[in-house]
Amino acid sequence: MRSTIITATAELLAQSSSGDISTRAVCEAAGVQQPVIYRLFGDKEGLLAATVDHVWDEYLSMKRQAEQSDDPLKDLRSGWDSHTAFAIAHPNAYRLLFGSNAVDRAESADEAMRLLRAVLDRLAAQGRLRVDPEVGARVVMAANTGVALALILRPALYPDLALSTMMRDIVHGALVSDAAPASDAGESSRIAATTLRGALISMPDTLFTDREAGLLDEWLNRIQSQPPAG
Structure with missing residues (x-):
């Protein structure tokens, strides 16, 4: 029942032009009554948090299973690019996770930060990182989410995906000793x-x-x- 509701919510969220959905629409799509939503998720915010975690688990599972290369800088660049690509493919879920306070209970952002920090720890161990890994992780995440949100929220102002690559190289160049x-x-x-x-x-x-x-x-x-x- 829970997975059916989350799947229905994810589909409606992907189809929404406004980025918002109603619990009534979710109930109709999942074939349940509204009390079921509140019993399983507490409220609409809880439902959206669970749905965003479900959508982002697809992305995070790829990052968990990805094989490390011999060069953590290469992995850092690849991680940035996959982050942006996923945001473009799932704009509404991304906007909820990183562009609003609607899903503060979602755990996806915390795990994404932990995975990013692991790559920066490898760079630090090689003597290539100019800042503390924790600080570096925050800088990279802030820059990556910022450019991704710009691309999905203001496509007329930022129509070129090359902006993400340009921002990536600027940020990494400032943090990694052999990138600049x-x-x-x-x-x-x-x-x-x-x-x-x-x-x-x-x-x-x-x-x-x-x-x-x-x-x-x-x-x-x-x-x-x-x-x-x-």
Whole structure:
């Protein structure tokens, strides 16, 4: 019953010109009474959250199963492109997930961020990331969702999909050391601090005392936080 309702909701959402649907239409499509909706999902927001998670699970399952290449930068670029492609293919579900507060209960965005962070951790471990992986993940996600929303919400203003590729290369160039020239003399120090900080995660807990580990992390964070010269 639950899967039938979610499938019907996903189909109606995909067909909606406004990006909105009514619970009455869902009930008619699924062949159920409205009390069933509230019993299974709580309210319309809960139904939409479950539906968006269902739609995005298709996308996330591809990312979970994707084989890693030898180059995490290549994987980062591929992830950006697949994100944009999925947004174009499912504009209403995407708009609900990233362009509104209608589905705050959806879990899809959190998992997408975790998968992105894993790629950036690999870059940091190779000494190629200019910023902390958590910061980098937020920057990439914000830029990727921003350009995807621009493409689906303002197609007349942004008719060319090449905008996504251009934005991708600009953002990645600013974050990854071998994707663009270093911007200042302190660049290598910040990259080294990021690399060492990432490596410490996999080191034995007995390597440093809690006080030593805390002090080292504070020093590395201070190096990472230094602004570019000039």
